[in-house]
Amino acid sequence: MVEELLWVWRFMRECGVEPSLVSYNCLMDGLVNAAFVDSAEKVFEAMETQGDVRPDAVSYNTLIKGYCKVGKTQKAVEKFEEMQQRKDLAPDKITYLTLIQCHYSECRFYECLALYHEMEERGLEIPPHAYSLVIGGLCKDGKPFEGLIVLENMVRRGCRGNVAIYTSLIDSFAKNGNEDQAMVLFDRMKNEGFTPDEVTYGVVVNCLCKAGKLEKAMEWFNFCRESTVPVNVVFYSSLIDGFGKAGRVDEANKLFSEMVEKGLVPDSYCYNALIDAFGKAGRIDEACALFNKMEKEGCDHTIYTYTIVIDALFRKHKNEEAIKLWNTMIDKGITPTAAAFRAFATGLCLSGKFALACKVLDELAPVGVIPEMAHEDMINVLCKAGRFRHACKLADGIVDRGREIPGRVRTIMINALRKAGNADLALKLVHSKIGIGYDRFGSIKRRVKFQTLLDP
Incomplete structure (x- = not known):
């Protein structure tokens, strides 16, 4: 009721009643809650310059809250200082x-931790919600062990954890590949009397x-299906992904069907x-059918969807279909990622379409997609497949078009040959002028081609 609030304030002043500190703070709080932060700022300034009333901690806290509420974090920090x-x-x-809270909402987790340590140093009481935010921030930042230390400090000070804190820690340890520690925390959580919810079980x-x-x-x-814990899409997605990656595609498909039936x-x-899962198992027709069903059901194709289908098509040597799908993706305005280009370029290189791979790479630069390791990836995949002649042809094309520094292409080739187990060719390249030297034919000077590496 901002209008009424301001009316009372004006009437009070007209009647000669001088506002007290409590009155000023109430007015500021009302303005901040209504998102009139600029007006609250003027009230704060009036307190500093007019009368005998000076802002106290409540005044500062109210204005800092207002700045945080409207995204003026820097101003909030300045007031804090x-x-x-x-x-x-x-x-x-x-x-x-x-x-x-403000820093957490902006994913500035280091600042959250720094403020927490400052509170410790000053001996201030740390609210449970502050612990939750600091631990949650550390977990999101991929630092679960640091988060666990904060939890131990919290417990030592007589403040119990909660389901959300344990769930964040379990999830972060799991994402860091530390399944043992995640399950230890899950058991500890139950032993301390906390009841896991559907989010915890999903994690x-x-x-x-x-x-x-x-x-x-x-x-x-x-266990969740037989109890009162709601089973949602997250459970099924995790299991489908797990069974799919383990090559147990039929079980993954069965879970998908069960989920839809429910x-x-x-x-x-x-x-x-x-x-x-279908693509990796070579069941490309089922993968494509599901891809089409996804669109009919109104579920958007992501860049990852296109990447895995394109990769699966190339694996089954359906090269033209893979290229067509790439073009469809570009026409729909979906910006490729480095991983998407890597899958596409690998397929093109293995099918001998080096020129197209380089052309697509050139086309991606204007839209801001510049895979730094693109040429290295393409040469590596050819050498790994034993297609050294193709790798040399690609290297020559890269140098001829001026897409890379010849010396770097040479280094890439040496490393690729070595990794592919062909140390003899790698050594031959090291002791040659290939890529960086020139041969003279009368008055004509030509760079020594990589393809000469395979000459007897």
């Missing part, structure tokens, strides 16, 4: 919590699937997992 410089007051736990099932422990994952999945709507991650 100004507050620290005053001798008559200091930031309290509310000040720190407000800034930690545990995903963790076990990533670790290849599919039977154990199914045990927890069945009325759950598959998301793009779920579709992609099964399409990838």
